[in-house]
Amino acid sequence: MRWSAGCVVLGTIVLAVSSCGARLPAASSSVAEQFYQAIQRNDGAAACDLLAPQTVHEVEQSSQARCASAILDEDIPAGGTVVELRQYGTEAQARTGRDTAFLADFDDGWKIVAAACTAQGQLPYDCKVKG
Amino acid sequence: MSRVRGFVRTNSLSLVFGGLFLAALIGQAFAGLAEYNNQQITDGLATVSFGRYVTSADFAVDVTENWQSEYLQFLLYIVLTVWLVQRGSPESKPLDNAGRESDEEQKVGAYAGPDSPRWARVGGWRTKLFSSSLGLVMGSVFLACWLVQSVAGWSTFNEDQLRQLQDPVSWLSYVGSADFWSRSLQNWQSEFLAVGSMAVLSIYLRERGSPESKPVGTSHDATGVEG
Numbered sequence: 001m002r003w004s005a006g007c008v009v010l011g012t013i014v015l016a017v018s019s020c021g022a023r024l025p026a027a028s029s030s031v032a033e034q035f036y037q038a039i040q041r042n043d044g045a046a047a048c049d050l051l052a053p054q055t056v057h058e059v060e061q062s063s064q065a066r067c068a069s070a071i072l073d074e075d076i077p078a079g080g081t082v083v084e085l086r087q088y089g090t091e092a093q094a095r096t097g098r099d100t101a102f103l104a105d106f107d108d109g110w111k112i113v114a115a116a117c118t119a120q121g122q123l124p125y126d127c128k129v130k131g
Numbered sequence: 132m133s134r135v136r137g138f139v140r141t142n143s144l145s146l147v148f149g150g151l152f153l154a155a156l157i158g159q160a161f162a163g164l165a166e167y168n169n170q171q172i173t174d175g176l177a178t179v180s181f182g183r184y185v186t187s188a189d190f191a192v193d194v195t196e197n198w199q200s201e202y203l204q205f206l207l208y209i210v211l212t213v214w215l216v217q218r219g220s221p222e223s224k225p226l227d228n229a230g231r232e233s234d235e236e237q238k239v240g241a242y243a244g245p246d247s248p249r250w251a252r253v254g255g256w257r258t259k260l261f262s263s264s265l266g267l268v269m270g271s272v273f274l275a276c277w278l279v280q281s282v283a284g285w286s287t288f289n290e291d292q293l294r295q296l297q298d299p300v301s302w303l304s305y306v307g308s309a310d311f312w313s314r315s316l317q318n319w320q321s322e323f324l325a326v327g328s329m330a331v332l333s334i335y336l337r338e339r340g341s342p343e344s345k346p347v348g349t350s351h352d353a354t355g356v357e358g
Contacts, residue, residue: 052176089286090177091290093298117296125296131175
């Protein structure tokens, strides 16, 4: 019984460490920075490669154009490094000094689900690009 | 072979419940994985593997919210039945025997028998600790499970927040949230109902041969009599 209690406590510590909002560089943070860098150098194809499939679909649907060109018209604050990353399970939120993006973990790595997001208090962020 | 059969026969209660527990936990893992992946597909997100799901906060919170409530139920039952009685219930002590009882009744210290556990015989802090060890361990497991529920629930809650393009919250905010208390209280109410109805129904109803029931012919007024 003592052993099982120990396991539960150990489980708590492992969960606490693995679940907390991380502030260290992570794969999701790197993807967010690559996305903003692609936007900065007007490389729409590279930016769209980092978008989630649903988001690519939504961008193309709403603009009636290919993602690679449409994404550059979305007025996404370009460049910058991630100053805050909060990651829980398969979801993450990355903040640069200029923008907030949301990411999700897919089979082929982290992808941007929403970008160019503005906080609205208790309501969901208002995002110019989202899936 | 007969020694094995003897072991199985004399430990059948814990073996069967251990087996049922594992079967139900594995079933929960597969059902939970299917539910999680259905939601992921609906949201246009990637599905996860069995291994990733059973090590996720989503699975951990679903498991521990039930574990904590079970240990709380038994903790309260073990401790409250020291002082609280129920006329006619086999789950209750005799009505005039409420409380910690005498050393003689509890076979501790000078009243310990040759086969009593050593910590019941030695007296002092060890006997005191041993005298409350069941409640202390059940209480510790309850608190540990509740803590894990709060951490895993916090992570799952924040994963949902991010999925809905909302900011995550701190652990302290989460333990004051409706989600945490809804998960806790919905489990607690069912445990309290089950224990309360067991204590009352066993006054009037019988299960022949069960130690949780009075013998079938025992009067409804008989208290603390087990079959």
